[in-house]
Amino acid sequence: MALNQTEQFKRAVLLLPGAVNFDLVRMQYAQWLEDSLIIAVDKGIEKASFFAQGADLWVGDFDSSRHLEVDLACYGEKIPYPEDKDEIDTELAIGIALEKGVQEILLLGGIGGRLDHQTALLFLPFQYPNIAFTHSNGEQTLTYLQENQEYTIPTQKGGLVSVIALTKLSGLTLQKVKWPLDNFTLPLGRGLTYSNRALGDEVLVEITQGHAWLYNVMPEIDESL
Template sequence: MVINILAGGPEDLLPNLQQYKGDGAIWVGVDRGVFHLLKRNITPEIAFGDFDSVSPEELALIETKVAELKRFQPIKNETDTELALNWALAQRPKTIRLFGATGGRLDHLFANVQLLVQPLKTKQATDIYLIDRCNEMFIKGPGMYELKKRETEKYISFIPLTLEISNLTLSGFKYPLKNRHISLGSTLCISNELISEYGTFSFSEGILIVVRSHD
């Protein structure tokens, strides 16, 4: 199962969502993201939010189009995006794609990046990808992983989310590494590139953010 979540971030940073429609994914809307989906002729199966970022006319349209609408008060402990992600994780999908979660307010951006850690905390085998027009981001715990070269998003960066990353090894990259210790705040692993069709990265301790980007 694949679940696509569209949050309410700036519309001009969204990728072409049509390319994600063909794999039978469940669509979920969050606050103004529900309206952005409907504008693209995508009807979410469920929607979450306090809907303080839509007009009364837009909300009326949402209420007529979306079968399951989870409305919340603006004063609550979780963001609308976290509520939607928690629901998605409870469905035990293989993959969650999170759109509309970058740009705009920096506090929301950092909160959304940290939400990617949720499966690691519960040892759930769900991959979460945060995707916008220029980037794809995901988070990994210790282990060895393979990446396939792409014509788009040729730049690959590795950024510590924890204080330390131990024994980071990069193979098949323009700038390889061997058992390198990386501390939070280091920019050593920004803007690397694959030189082979496939490359691998591995590390033994820490949590690592992986970002695939294009200009």
């Protein structure tokens, strides 16, 4: 079914290439899966069958999906772009989401794979500072930390917790972890905030200035180098 051109959404789920544990996603993001704009990004169309209605939109240059056999029932509208362009496919999808009024975006997939693509996703909030980003494959989750907001982030006891700083951070507070921080100033490049551990089923985090992600991983997942 084609998307109503005037319909507005608060949330969007972007389906990216890469592995996703949808059983865990269903547990963690049930509400997102019911009332969000669903956009498949290029090869991310492989995940559209997870949704009863498929993806609302399929966006990209389709370079990585050209050999796929895609059922027309998997998406409502296909929006093609040339391979030679200034934006990555995810940026194009975000632009469409913004036109639909979206304020929160859940990126599903896109963890691992090409390092340049992964890095581009980490820096998306610099371009879209008013969007609340979450990036997950079900087992690993990144939550973008907007300034002067308190976050209570679900985790599991013993799960890995890292603050990935994209700039110098001021007023970093991290609680309910093995090594807590209170109003801490973190210089860019210091590894102090990596490989912490959750003490229970949630962690508390806040920054007053800077750009960072809170990365948390289920305790049984170990992808260390």
